Amino acid sequence: MKNHFLTQSFNKNPVILSIFSWLCTGMIIGIADSLWRISDTYEIGAEKFRPFFKIIYFIKEFFFYYGLGSFILSILLFLSLFYLSKKNILISSVICTAAAIFFPFLYKFNKQLRFDFLPAEVNSHTFILEIIVCGILIFSIFLLLSYSILNKKYAISVGIGIFLLLLYAFPSFEKYEEERYFSKEAEKPHKRVILITMDTTRYDHLSLFGYNRNTSPNLIEIAKEGVLFTNAYSQVPETDPSHTTILTGTYPQTHGLYENGMRISNQSLSSLAEWFKKKGFRTAAITSRDRLNPEKLGIKGFDYINFPKLPQSEKYKWKYSSSLPADRTYERAKRWIDNNYHTDFFLWVHFFDPHWEYNPPAPYNSKFNSGYKGKVKKYFGFVFDKRKQFTKDEIRYAESLYDGEIAYMDHYIGKLTKYIEEKIPSSSTPPIFVITADHGEILGERQESIHFVFCHSLFSYHSLIRIPLIFRWDGYLPKNLQIKNIVESVDIAPTIVNLIDPSAKFECDGNSFYSLFFNKNSYGKNCAFSMRAGRKSNFEHFTNDEFSITTDHWHLIKSCDSIELFNIENDVFEMHNIAKSNPAQVSNILSNLNLWIKKHPKA
Incomplete structure (x- = not known):
């Protein structure tokens, strides 16, 4: 040597x-x-x-x-x-x-x-x-x-x-x-807007809405300091289309992105990020799922985009997906905040945790378990073979894991909002927080009727389209206010724009509900609309579009082969289709749905 x-x-x-x-x-x-x-x-x-x-x-x-x-x-x-x-x-x-x-x-x-x-x-x-x-x-x-x-x-x-x-x-x-x-x-009067979206978060599994498990203590605290909308609805029960609706303020028929893996077909659309960018704001998107990349979706205006890797080959890029847990999302958002908190910015942060597979880390994986010691089957969606169907104990256990995912995500949403609040000097303008979900989830309640256990995107049931929505802006918006008026995901973008500039107009399908914050006599919408686009399938039912309309008491679903009507006050899980026994009600609600379909033809 x-x-x-x-x-x-x-x-x-x-x-x-x-x-x-x-x-x-x-x-x-x-x-x-x-x-x-x-x-x-x-x-x-x-x-x-x-x-x-x-x-x-x-x-x-x-x-x-x-x-x-x-x-x-x-x-x-x-x-x-x-x-x-x-x-x-x-x-x-x-x-x-x-x-x-x-x-x-x-x-x-x-x-x-x-x-x-x-x-x-x-x-x-x-x-x-x-x-x-x-x-x-x-x-x-x-x-x-x-x-x-x-x-x-x-x-x-x-x-x-x-x-x-x-x-x-x-x-x-x-x-x-x-x-x-x-x-x-940072001490100067800058405006900072943080939009937080929660993937696959079913409203009635949040303690925020009275759920008996304490899944969302941080969301409860945030809502106490702001405004909670108790009747907010998603326009499509699928991740990419729903987020596109939130970020553009347009219905799926307008933006043309109908299911995961697609891209906006209407190139003339403006996004919320573009509006902020024109106003001189820094814009950033931090997502927890590889496919939810604004550039791939065709959503313009983000200066900075951070999303998980996609390890699979290009051939399978839409079949499989990579995601990151809430702790990683929090760290990535925190780092961006550290480098940008001193200026005007619009930040979108997406959490993916409640999505299938339900696999929260300890101690959240046992936080709501009542003692079940078995395993969760690794398949979801349709299960026609009765031998493979989930038992009641398996469904309850899967629900406990799903609730654990929500609680885990809620913990980091709380950490992120608190970190941003502490980072921004008290002499500056407080940040604006907007927290919502893209859609809900089916959790075993459909196995008996249609042999469908867990997942979403194929149906328009109430548990899939009703979502949480919170606005908080300390010193500017009321505290601990609950608004029962119906609002839609398409209304979020124009409302955020009006918070920054009350006289500004944002070209979109939605309507700003800015006045609801300050005027108790203001009205929301009479109904909310949703759709599920047709897709390749062995079942004719899913190859055609499905539309739905929700009012204060009723939810009607129109598909190619059926009309379903549910009284969502008395039948929360929508187990009893009462369309045949209420023809007058069906005719009245259906006429409004058909007008909406005609007004918004598919792009």
């Missing part, structure tokens, strides 16, 4: 090989990230590149975020290992290269890394791991310096070490100056 060329070179200048080790580590992780996307999220734009340029792009991105501090610490660690191992290059190289992968933990701990390799919640195992790694690195650095001081011939290493430590501190000073500027700028 002593006569080896690398050994001789390293003995003359050990820093060279340590730099080489760091560069190799960065290239390996950068290439791996471009091929397999090790990081859970990546910035919009990279997917447009060809494979070769993707590799170059991710290497560049990796080195940019890996940072000067990691570079310096890698050199110091290598030197310390080199001396401690009695100049054994092989041991030093292997250990240093492995350790270099963990430097992002340290940088994330110092809030200088933009995306993390592992989630780090305070008091979590990962958080503790970061502290341990940080401690080991610092110990190694000081051990090297101490060793050098005791041996005068290594005095040069002491000078190099001190110099490098000063260089390492430089980014922290820069960060400190940046934070000072942000803090001073």
